[in-house]
Each structure stands twice: as C-alpha cells, then as structure tokens.
Amino acid sequence: MERSDAEESLVAEVKVDCRGENCPVPLVETRKALRRSKPGDVVEVVGTHPSSKKEIPMAVEALGLTLIGVEEDESGEWTIRIQR
Amino acid sequence: MSDTETTAAAPAGEQEQAGAASRPEKITIIVHSGDFDKIYSAFIVGNGALAMGMEASLYFTFWGLSRLKKGKLDSGPLSKMHMLGMGKWMIKRRMKDKNVRALQAMARDFKDLGGKIFACDMTMDIMGVKAEDLEQELIEEYCAVGTYIREARESVVTLFI
Numbered sequence: 430m431e432r433s434d435a436e437e438s439l440v441a442e443v444k445v446d447c448r449g450e451n452c453p454v455p456l457v458e459t460r461k462a463l464r465r466s467k468p469g470d471v472v473e474v475v476g477t478h479p480s481s482k483k484e485i486p487m488a489v490e491a492l493g494l495t496l497i498g499v500e501e502d503e504s505g506e507w508t509i510r511i512q513r
Numbered sequence: 514m515s516d517t518e519t520t521a522a523a524p525a526g527e528q529e530q531a532g533a534a535s536r537p538e539k540i541t542i543i544v545h546s547g548d549f550d551k552i553y554s555a556f557i558v559g560n561g562a563l564a565m566g567m568e569a570s571l572y573f574t575f576w577g578l579s580r581l582k583k584g585k586l587d588s589g590p591l592s593k594m595h596m597l598g599m600g601k602w603m604i605k606r607r608m609k610d611k612n613v614r615a616l617q618a619m620a621r622d623f624k625d626l627g628g629k630i631f632a633c634d635m636t637m638d639i640m641g642v643k644a645e646d647l648e649q650e651l652i653e654e655y656c657a658v659g660t661y662i663r664e665a666r667e668s669v670v671t672l673f674i
Contacts, residue, residue, distance in 0.1 A: 449612050450612060450614070451611055451612060451613050451614075452557065452561075453557050453560045453561045453564060453619075454614050456560070456561060456564035456565070457560050457563075457564050457622045457626065459564065460563060460564040460566075460626055461622075461625065461626065464626070487565070488564055488565045488566065491565045491566045492565070492566040493566075
C-alpha cells in the first residue's frame with residue numbers, strides 16, 4: 430500500500446491492491462485502509478472479486494462515507510474510490 | 514403528573530437514546546464447533562461484520578475453544594466428508610488455488626479490526642487447558658456464560674456455529 434500526497438493539499442491517496450483476493454479479504458483490506466486514513470483522504474481499492482465490487486459500496490454506505498466512483502475494465506478488474 | 518416532572522425525565526431519556534444510537538451494531542457468535550470449515554465461517558462472518566462497521570465478538574467454547582490452542586486454529590476436521598483427512602486435504606488445496614486467506618491471518622485481521630475473542634474458562638477447566646496453552650494475544654477475556662449473555666443482549670445479530 431503506497432501513500433502519495435496530492436500536490437498542494439495535505440490530502441493523501443491511499444491505495445489498496447487486492448487483485449486475486451477472495452472473500453472477505455477485499456472488504457477487510459478496505460476497512461483497514463479506511464481506518465488508517467484521515468478524513469479528507471481518498472482510498473482507492475483495486476480488485477477482481479466480483480461480489481466485493483457490490484459489497485464494498487455497501488460497506489461505504491454503512492460506514493456513512495461517500496463513494497466517489499466504481500469502474501470496471503473488460504478483464505473484470507474493478508477500481509473503487511472512496512472519500513474518507 | 515406535573516409538567517416539570519415530564520420535562521425533567523425527557524433529557525435523560527434522550528441522552529440514553531443518543532448514546533445507544535451512536536454505538537455501532539454488534540454481532541456475537543458462539544463458536545461451539547471446532548470443525549475447520551465452521552471456524553472459517555465464524556471468522557469470515559466476523560470479519561465481514563467488522564468491515565461493514567459493526568462490532569463483533571466471538572465466544573469460543575467446547576470444541577471451538579480447542580482451536581484457540583497455540584498453532585491449532587486450522588487443525589479441526591471438516592464437518593462433513595472429512596474422509597479420514599482426505600476431504601480436508603482436498604478442500605485446503607481448492608482454497609489454496611483460489612487464494613483464500615489462511616485462518617491464522619483471518620484471526621489477525623479480526624483482532625486488528627477491533628473484533629473481540631472470548632475464551633470460555635469452564636471449557637478450559639473441563640478440558641485441562643491453561644491460558645499459557647492458548648494464543649493469548651488473540652484473546653480479549655477469559656470468562657463464563659455471563660459475559661456471553663452481556664455481549665449477546667447488546668447484539669442485533671447472534672449466531673451459534
């Protein structure tokens with residue numbers, strides 16, 4: 430997991446790579462990243478597990494956070510961005 | 514039944530409600546079985562709940578308690594089709610192919626996300642298990658049924674695995 434700072438602001442982008450991981454790892458790693466991040470950070474999760482693509486947005490809603498977006502490419506790899 | 518009586522009572526009630534509403538919902542699971550697949554279920558559901566913002570408590574008793582022994586978390590048989598170990602070997606191989614996370618790592622995740630593991634001290638007594646025999650850093654408390662009931666009555670979801 431890398432932390433890269435945006436140019437001017439102190440907001441960090443936290444990246445989570447759980448490609449190839451199965452239930453419940455994408456959910457767990459997302460939750461860990463959200464706990465480690467600060468309000469204002471953007472957490473980006475990349476993965477391949479189909480159910481997690483549906484369930485991570487559910488967790489985001491349950492946690493009262495904002496879903497920035499969900500994208501998926503032809504290979505089934507999805508990217509979910511969450512506003513902390 | 515004067516107005517002052519009712520207005521005095523209301524703030525206390527509201528405060529209680531506000532306190533209850535701000536705490537996350539909790540799940541409590543009794544882990545009675547020591548079977549390999551059932552221990553997996555307990556941790557998957559527990560971790561799923563934590564990932565969704567809930568609190569989670571796992572109460573290990575009877576055969577489940579044996580799994581808390583050092584290095585023994587994944588030592589249980591399959592609940593069905595164990596076939597003298599062949600069934601378990603096959604399932605483990607399938608899990609490895611699908612990159613399923615190991616039980617030890619799942620227990621670690623559970624603890625890291627704030628989940629609580631309780632060890633039944635009566636089971637420990639009956640089976641002659643001492644605290645030093647167990648994975649002590651995983652265990653929140655050594656306790657009895659009263660603690661389970663305390664956790665369960667605060668929970669919105671309770672399960673028996």
